[in-house]
Amino acid sequence: MNTPISLAELGWRPLFQQTLTVEQLESGLVARILGVDRDRLQLRGERSHWHEPLEKRWHEVPIDERPTVGDWVWLKPHVPGSLVVLTRQTLLQRVASGTEPKPQLLAANIDTLFIVSSCNADFNKARLERYLALALNAGAMPVMVLTKADLSDTADHYREAAQSLQANTPVVLVNALDDSAAELLKPWLATGQTVAILGSSGVGKTTLTNTLLGDGQFSTAGIREQDAKGRHTTTARQMVRLPNGGWIVDTPGMRELRLGDASEGVDQLFDDIVELARQCRFNDCQHQGDRGCALAAAVEQGSLDSARLGRFLKLRRETVNAQQTPWERKQRYRAFGKLVRQVKKDKSLKNR
16 A cells, blocks of 8 residues: 555645645655554555554654544654654544543544434434534534445435434435445545444444455344344454545444533534523523423424434433533532432431
8 A cells, every 4th residue: 555645635725734834744744544543553644555553652642642543644654753743634533432531532634424324223313412512513514324225124214213313314225235335325425535434333334344345354243123223343443545546434333422522513403492492581491391491382383393302302411411510410420429318318207
């Protein structure tokens, strides 16, 4: 893979150069991260492809500042301490599983996010909304790709359900095993464009990636028939060039997507509800039966779907929680526990 390639073909944009001085441009070079292992980076420059050690210092900076797949970097090859991560255009990240919420970087400088679901029991509006909010918050263009359309008699129903989540987001029905999928997705796979694929295990992400690549270099696994759930096949993120010149990042399947602080993406996705909420009587309305709540009134009038409102409120609470410091979360949980104990005490006194 040492065939010369232009920076534009790698996805370079003029914005990235703004953070570099003339001296840096003359004394070092820029490269893109195609993969990240625990202790090394897989880099691609104009003239070569190589591995660079990931120095210990990068494990000591905040997680969202560490190098990730898709990042552009400046460095003097094999010179310790020289690597610099250039300003990102977009950054996909989620909250990692576990009791202590920590960001997990998925990919940087992504132009388009293919949100993959399937035309079967895996299809879930709430989950798709999470992916849409993630893409919008990151600044990437979302495209919903519904696989296994050839196996469903109600594929158009799934398309309409997906389109109802956001009217201006493209929805594409594909058979991930068929070469026609590449033609249908071609508008987002031009030379120098970078696409990431996200979706649950078993929806056909890796199969679709293999079809787009044309050489089947990623392994796949089947799904359980009873619930359409799949097993994880992709275990690491890597960026691979497509035959037509675009780049694709395949990511591990996700059982759960915790958004973290994605308030901007949530507000963009539910912009109609956000606008309606401004009509509430009180600025601190919690939309939980509060007096003068415009959202409650809209639900009662039938102009707002109660299920969609519920999903919005859930995502809004999640993003607010992600913005709190550990001390603030501890105080909130302590206050809630105190409230529960008081309710139990009052109930006990009432029953005497």
